[in-house]
Amino acid sequence: MPSESDNQVDSSFHSEKVPTINVAVAVIHHQAQYLLGFRNAAQHQGNRYEFVGGKIESNENAEQALIREVAEETGIAICGNTMVKLGRLHHDYGDKHVSLQIYKVELTEQQYEQHKHCQYGLEGQALTWVNKADLLAGKYHLPAANKTILEWLSVPTAIAITYPLTHFDASSDPVAEWLTFHQNNLTANAWVYIRIKETGLESLAAQLMHVRPDIKVIVSYDTRTQSLLTEAPLAIKDTIIANPIIANHLSHTALLQWSDNTQDRVLSKNYPLIVSCHDAASIEAANKLAHARLQQQLPPVIGAFLSPVLMTQTHPDTVPLGWESWSALAQLADMPIIGLGGLSPTMIHQALEYGGISVAGIRQFFQ
Structure with missing residues (x-):
């Protein structure tokens, strides 16, 4: 506290x-x-x-x-x-x-x-x-300092993260299986972080947005995914679709690189940011970034994935923070904290109790 x-x-x-x-x-x-x-x-x-x-x-x-x-x-x-x-x-x-x-x-x-x-x-x-x-629609005229609060309030209590393509390697067509799985198992109007780690999968992300126009999408902030952000509205096979991207994600490594070497560099001029943090140093960097964006009148940092809270199947050798240490780190942040690592949507009540506003993950966040 x-x-x-x-x-x-x-x-x-x-x-x-x-x-x-x-x-x-x-x-x-x-x-x-x-x-x-x-x-x-x-x-x-x-x-x-x-x-x-x-x-x-x-x-x-x-x-x-x-x-x-x-x-x-x-x-x-x-x-x-x-x-x-x-x-x-x-x-x-x-x-x-x-x-x-x-x-x-x-x-x-x-x-x-x-x-x-x-x-x-x-x-x-x-x-x-x-x-x-x-x-959130701006029907009530608030002081200027309150606009960021409205952005924070838009963050839902659960955020799904897509499976890596390698998860579907057993399929004869992993790309098609990836698309079918996420198309069929994302809940209605879900916020979803589409991770595009493999080169050339930007179009796959765009296809998912096309078949599920109801979802709200977070994509990584890097050179490979910027084509998704600049093509607004998106076009799939000459069909124009609305751009559902609502935020860019900045990795832990990219966040520290910005803080250490390029604080004058502007990141993601058109979209809010969600950053990844694992410790006090990265939270300090996130706070610097949040303040810089406020000064530059850019879309704010609307959240930070703070992980891992608990043990995860994907990183069994990584020592989890545990709820108490996670809570102590959350109190240092100048933006809403999103729990990640070994969690399920039903654990939102624990996240709220320990100072977070949302939970995120893969396995437990699909229907």
Whole structure:
């Protein structure tokens, strides 16, 4: 869980000439209903909707401030609710710097029923419950710093990863078998990371997108897969299809290379990034990348695969982190954490308990 030092901001992010406000933000929801306040015209960033939250006092950590602010503003007691860290944002409004520590808080049915009809908070501010789809569609005008939060909220609780082509070597036609398996066994509207390790399989990925236009696709950020990203809309046998790619994946190696040698290099200008992390060093690199993209006004880092949580069949000699160490590393990240390694979709509750927002994998993530 966050430490007492969480409300201290890395001075490298900000100029000391402009004041920095450290804020805890609660993304409160019950299932697909999300709670928003409304800032009056006289306030900073006025006439906009906002998530509940407020300034972290010097004697508080982020979670303590969150519990206090939510109680003061709405009367909702969240001390017994699971608070999952989504991430941290450092935003420059010109006249002030804001460091946001964002947590997702799900209310119980009883809490929601008790508060869903409240039109005003305890401080007189307007409150409204909004549908997640409308929120993500941008129907509610939020402060600029909140746009990344909406990207984070789009990440589902489960992400499938495609099998390597070698898994189907026993078949007389591994390529056709790969396509048939994934076409038939991906759940509806699934997020799927299509790994294209073998040269020449870019068209196979495109074929899967063609036969399953409902899926949301993550592809690696490398030179071989960029043709998929630049051909928008995609064309398969002269048939135009919508481009379902929603993010690029940056490997652990590529992330460290960027951090060590080429921090000035811009990665994936048009798509959000999901990165792979295994330790504190790679999480630090991911935080640098996330901050750089925010400064450059590029699509954000929307998640980090943190692995391996448990022992896996594919890497039996790799020592897993275990839930406790995984949780400690997750707290260091400035973006949502996705559990990977020996997990199944049913283990999302453990991931939430230990500070993650999603789980990913291969074997257990297909029908």
